[in-house]
Each structure stands twice: as C-alpha cells, then as structure tokens.
Amino acid sequence: MRIVRNLKDIFNQEPAVNLLKSALLKNKIAHAYLFTGPKGVGKETAAKALIYHLFCQFSREDPCGSCLSCKKLDKEIHPDFVKIAPEKRDIRIDTVREIERFIRFRPLEAPYKAILILQAEKLNPEAGNALLKSLEEPPSYVIFILVTENIIQLLPTIISRSQIVKFRPLPEKTIKEFLMKYAGYEEGVAQTLAELSLGSLGRALEIAEKGLLEELHAFVKASLSKKAELRFKTAERLSRMERENYELFFYLLTLWVWRSYLKEKAGFPYPMALPEETFKGDPKIALREISQAKTALDYFIHPELTFYTLMHKLF
C-alpha cells in the first residue's frame, strides 16, 4: 500500500485537512488532537501525515520522504514517535505509564514527541484518567493524536482537553475511484465494493483483500442447501477465519439481510455482489440471531458450532 506523507493526499476530507494545514502554517499545533469519524476514512493516515509534516528535516509543507526522519517514520522506528493500540480488549494503565515515561524527556531527533493512540475509546477508565494528567499539562514538545470511531465512549474530560478534528464518510464515487486508481480493481468490482462499504475506504479494501464476500456466498449457499454435510464443512471453513475478520463477515451478513428486505418490501436496488438468493425471513429475528452469534464468538464459544447453529436458525 502506498505511504501517504502529505496531508494534501488525504481523500475528500477537506475540512479536517485544512484545519491541520492552517495550524502548521500558523505554527499553532495543539497539544492534543482527537480525530473522530467513521472507520476507514483516513483518520490514521492523516494523523501519520501530520507527524511527517512536523518531523521532516527538509520541509514542513511537503514532507520529502527521503530524509532520515521520514525514513524512520516509514518504518515506524522513529525514537520520538509511539503508536498505541488496544492489546486485547482495551488500553490499560501500564501503557499509559509507558507514555508518561516516554514524554518525560525532550525529543531526541525531532522537534516534537508524538503519541498516536488508535481506538482511543478502548482506554479503560483507569488508563483514561491517568492519561488525562498528561493531557492537562503536557511538556511543550509533546503532541497527542487520539483516533476514535466512537467519540461518545471517551471520557468527557479527555474530549474537552483535545482539539476535535472531524472526518466524514466518503462518497461512493471517491471510494470507487481510489480502488481503481490505487488498488487496481476493475470498474465493476470497484463499484460493488464501494457500494458495500458504506462510506469507508478501509472497509472496502478489507472486504476485498480478505475475500469476505466469498465467505458470505459460501455461508448462504450452504444454509439454503439444507445438507448437513455442506453446512458442517462451511461452518468449519468459517471457523478458521481470523478472529479479526468476524466483525466484517457479520457486517456483510447483516447488510445482506437488510438489502434483501428492502428489495422485497420496497423494490430497492439490490447490490449485484451479494448472493443471488435473497433472505426471506423476518429481518428482526435474523439480526437478533446474528448478534447472539457475535456475542458467543466474543466469549470464545466453539466457533464451528456457532456458525452451524446460525445457519440453522436463519433458514
């Protein structure tokens, strides 16, 4: 995947990008930013780009990509930059203690020390409160960038101490163009993925790269066949999917249920890439079953059995 080092290369997020560029131009960088918006629309990419602008040794306006700073950022080995993400379910106090140690001393190479916190809503209350202290009186060389899809799950005190930068869902057309231009997809495929992504480029790419549409087709086919053997085999195949893909698989399954319903009840156009067979049951019951299956998997209930049961319950 291409590396984005310049804020101007962030697609279709002009309000956010202009705000950050103007801060750079006026040299008024906030000590804490909170990037908020839906999944996969450029928040993390923009956060990293901002750090390139601040760290590049040659140009603050147009990060060069070839100086030592840029190269170290490319490899995420710059000593003045840390990236934090939840380890399992949350971000814990130990991690915040590490951040405290990290910011205690002046930067080694760059003009700032930058801390990027992904999925900031996963800070547990203890960690959130500890972080608050660093956000309240940070040393002048520190910049925090918190990224979240769920701003309402953050501590209000964290929100109030950060400058909020809003990112918006991307139009279908933008996603389609990106997929064709940078990811090499044919127009038809790009169009379909854009339609399924609900404004999230990240989601479109994930669906494509992980072959999740194929999994959905296999699931629907096996469910409809009512053949126990095929169902078992498919459930077994699905259970081998990486855990992190479950969420997106269920997203597609839910989308299929809804789009089937809209097609049957209101004659809405139905995306071509979804299984030819539409869902005929009650969508409310289906959504409840899907949500129960998700919960079961979250608690590590036997995945094979969970998928098998779900097939049985939906059809």
Ligand SMILES: [Zn+2]
């Ligand atoms: Zn550079």
